[in-house]
Amino acid sequence: MRNIFVDGYNVINSWPELNKIKEYSFEAAREKLIEMLQNYAAYRGYKIFVVFDAHMVKGSIEKKEKVNNVIIIFTKEGETADSFIEKYVNSIGRKAEVCVVTSDSLEQQVTFQRGATRMSSLEFYNEVYDTQNRIRSKTKKNIAINRVLIEDRIDKNTLEKLEKIRKSR
Template sequence: MKTEAAARELPATPVLVVDGHSVVFAWKELRELHARSPNQARHLLTERLRHLHDSGAWSVILVFDGRFGSRPDRIQPASDDMVIAYSSPDCTADSLIEGFVARRKDRQRVTVVTADQAERRTIEALGAWCSSPEWLSSALGEEQGNLVEALGRVHRKARW
């Protein structure tokens, strides 16, 4: 019989942890937007990931480097909502991600998206998976295609 704490530790869906700024600077569109408006670039990435999270395919955690004020120095997923975390000023997003992975008992269910090769080696050494920002772009495109296809089926059924 699972305890409530154990149930929280082992989510029904795999966990996707995204190094936000790594992805922003890896994707040309977001990199160019970030040069004009960093907040808009972060918002656009957040919205794209929210669709993936809401699909139920992944439990998404988006991590950004914090720059201002007091921010969390630990990722605390507390519900079914997508988690957006900012590191504290004296901590990096990489450190936050590494700490999150290190505390997980189910590391094989965690995938970290980053373009940082040193971070990839650290995460893989901890026992989690890594994927590239390019893979994430492809996964988001595939998820969007699945949504369009599902909506088309619903629309066709509704017409009959």
């Protein structure tokens, strides 16, 4: 299973839709990102760690919450998302398939040196939106395939009578 580490605020600041939402509410932007990542993770079969900085929040302790294949992490006071990601990538980077999503070029270099692949926030944006479009397309196809028409459920004689009524209007 591919593990993807996402620098949450870096992504929120990079994605146009989330950047607009953040102007009104950081919490709403975080929730929207998490929702999008849940769909992406489920469709692709990936495990996603989305890491949010709380290093400037006085007295903050590390918090983790798992929702399906998405693990939401708020770092502890004094720890950045970058340092959290580096620590985890260092411990699993060469043992498992790991990708780090951030537009921070220094962070990209460090994680690459530790065995992970890297992807910019905008590249990830395109991949997530492409996946959303695939999900929509597949859903529409399934609805069309599973559609039951009235012609399939009534006898031919009744169908002809209904057709005459429809044409007479």
